[in-house]
Amino acid sequence: MSVHSRWLMISVGLGILLNPLNSSMVSVAILSLKNVFQLDFTGVSWIIFSFYIASAIAQPVMGKASDLFGRRKIFLTGLVVAFIASLLAPLSPTFGWLIVFRIVQAIGTSMMVAVGMALVRIHITEKQATAISVLSIFLSGAAAIGPFIGGVIIHWWGWPAIFFVNIPFVVVSFLLSWRNIPKDEPSTSVALGLSYRKWFDLIDVLGILLFTTGLVALLLGLLSAKSSGHISLGNVIALLVGLVLLAVFIRHELKATAPFIPLRTFAKYPAMTWVNVEFMLVNVLYYSLFFGIPSYLQMVRHVSEFQTGILMLSLGLCSLVTSPIAGRWIDKSGPRPALLVSAILMTFGSVWLVTLNQTSPVISVCLALAAFGISNGLNNVGMQAALFQSSPKEIIGVASGLFNTSRYLGTILSSLLIGIVMGGEFSFEGFQLLGIILTVIALSLVFMSRRRLESGQLQDS
Known part of the structure; x- marks a missing residue:
């Protein structure tokens, strides 16, 4: 394997590890966030929900986007988005703003995961299995040691550190990726000539919206009822809205030409x-x-x-x-x-x-x-x-x-x-x-x- 291939793997690996690292570090921050923002356990759980829902949606969407607009562009953009989210999240004045930045962070890190493997498959032509296994170590290793890293840095510097710790990874990955990821070839796709309607159909925007709003409404109804200890009219409405939207989502996906699921x-x-x-x-x-x-x-x-x-x-x-x-x-x-x-x-x-x-x-x-x-x-x-x-x-x-x-x-x-x-x-x-x-x-x-x-x-x- 050439020196350039090794540097490409390191560049991509430092980027893709951010998603599993950030999904796992938060597991030891729940108590700190609960106390700082004065929430119950159900409320603080949205720091977990928001990241996984956003990642579940962003990764397949960004995978499609990379095929159309270029993998290098999507990867570098993801690093910029992750940098902004990691910088602003610790400054959140309320828990609601923290959730917003957490979602942005999930989208940014998902952009890298969605195209990381593809970059290696395309640009490393020898010992591909070895290269992919190395990237798998970045992914599984980051998830495995995330709670340990989170526990140590929260102990010494508090919960904001679990966001600030991303910044050196992002900066190094960006500098290396800018240098080592080959430029995207001129696109031969017709994506740039597509109308907004056709583009929305291609990535199934309606399916994504139905899935997201239905799932969030269902979660809100269930968790609010459990947290309050009784079922209110608002809980029932949220549950019904969630179920109806998910039913419409299933019907839509069965008819869609390029379904989200x-x-x-x-x-x-x-x-x-x-x-x-x-x-x-x-x-x-x-x-x-x-x-x-x-x-x-x-x-x-x-x-x-x-x-x-x-x-x-x-x-x-x-x-x-x-x-x-x-x-x-x-x-x-x-x-x-x-x-x-x-x-x-x-x-x-x-x-x-x-x-x-x-x-x-x-x-x-x-x-x-x-x-x-x-x-x-x-x-x-x-x-x-x-x-x-x-x-x-x-x-x-x-x-x-x-x-x-x-x-x-x-x-x-x-x-x-x-x-x-x-x-x-x-x-x-x-x-x-x-x-x-x-x-x-x-x-x-x-x-x-x-x-x-x-x-x-x-x-x-």
């Missing part, structure tokens, strides 16, 4: 659909623990941000160590055995959460974190391999996009689950209930993985 593809390939359903459930489990444990440690057990970050490091390290081992195992045995072991580990971790009490040693949560970390390492490789097995080659690009959509839906549902279970205040009783729900979900994954393994053995025989 191609629902017909799900119906056409049921095996691929089940992989996506399982992947969504896996992310519900993982991110419920990812965001639930730091809140439990800080709000229930009164552990500091610094100590919480140290404890959460066991989750990330186990995931990072397991991923390369899982790759070799899955190459030999296929994804089914690894996914079954992963489901069993998640069940063990969920059951362990239920057995904890208010006098249990704080360090005992590391057993659950280790179990979920190992399972996450297995899932990172196993689910992707299962997707490739179940998806026809001619739609692998669409399948990969749907796969990422399932990931984000899982993270959004995990945040919703925590918000509904906890309501206005994070409590020990709510944490135990969360553990019970996660156990049920994990057992369902064990059942699905076992069925897949048995069906695979029957096919092999």
